[in-house]
Amino acid sequence: MTLVEPGRHVAADGRNVYAWPPEGRFAVLWQRIEAALPSDDEKCEATALLDKWRSETGTLVGYEEDGVWYDTEPNWDTPAAWLQL
Secondary structure, three states, rough: OOEOOOOOOOOOOOOOOOOOOHHHHHHHHHHHHHHHOOOOOHHHHHHHHHHHHHHOOOOEEEEEOEEEEEOOOOHHHHHHHHOOO
16 A cells, blocks of 8 residues: 555555545545535535546556556646647
């Protein structure tokens, strides 16, 4: 297990694993969501958006396999597409 930031680590298979409730950079955002949304249904919708945000803003920059580090090249078309919205 590799600790990346508070509330997130990389599992042995390379997956990002997040703590719940969110810690680190997402903790304040979740606290604001909880304060603003009274119902559990609304919080479930916000949770789905938070997961989507984490997924879309995360970038795999490298990974380790059998003790060898592999750099990965980001897809630079994705940020360019965001700017064209």
